[in-house]
Amino acid sequence: MTRTTTRITVGGLGALISTLALVAPASAGQPTTSDPGTSTTTQEQQRSAAMRAAAVKDGSQDDYVAAAGPAAQRVRDDFDIPASVTVAQSILESNWGRSSLSVNDRNFFGFKCTSPTNPGPFAKGCAPYPTTECVPPPCHTVNAYFRSYDSMENSFRDYGRLLTTSSTYQSALPYRHDPDAFIREVGRHYATDPDYVNKVISLMNTYNLYRFDSGTAPGASLGDEGIAASASYRYGTQEHMFS
16 A cells, blocks of 8 residues: 655645644644753643633534544444544644545545546545645656545444555554554554644543443444535645545
8 A cells, every 4th residue: 555645735724724823833743942852741742722712612523532532432333443543633634624536525534546547445436636745856746546435434444444454554453442642653654743643642642532432333424524514624625635
């Protein structure tokens, strides 16, 4: 499975609407002070405070978690991976379900098709999107095909399949029941952002996503179609992913 970094710009927005702008201070990924003794705890508190402030401004976060949590629990039961990590990563990758991929194609992780006619076992088809590729340089626009799903849950299932079948993430599997350790291993290969793992863990703490790692998963889908279609989930942009 090949990992390719991409940037998607859809909906007439000329610049990336970064997930970072929603859930972390502008200086995320950089030291908050020149003092080398700045504690990880202080940075964690700042991230959490920023997330809570964003939630006050936009109540749709709770709606997204209400749909994503049970779907992630069912994927947890099928693939034995922590639901808390699934929800948190989907938040970052889909911008709380606002990205064009998640709104239009219920693709919450930005997964590409392996070819225009091969969406994989869980997607229903492939949807073309203009993307910016920078390898090889210079950066240029190309058409890429991304997986289109009929539900949030199938997008999450594809994520579960990837993490449990790709040799890239085998080092994470011994930590299936330790969400923080699991995402630290996954994050070594999943994203180029040096602060990516900290963002995922901050989301899990701020929204108590760990609660989805226990308990019985509901048997019925929670109507993610309604959430994806909701006017509160405006078009946005997303970067990252691999096929």
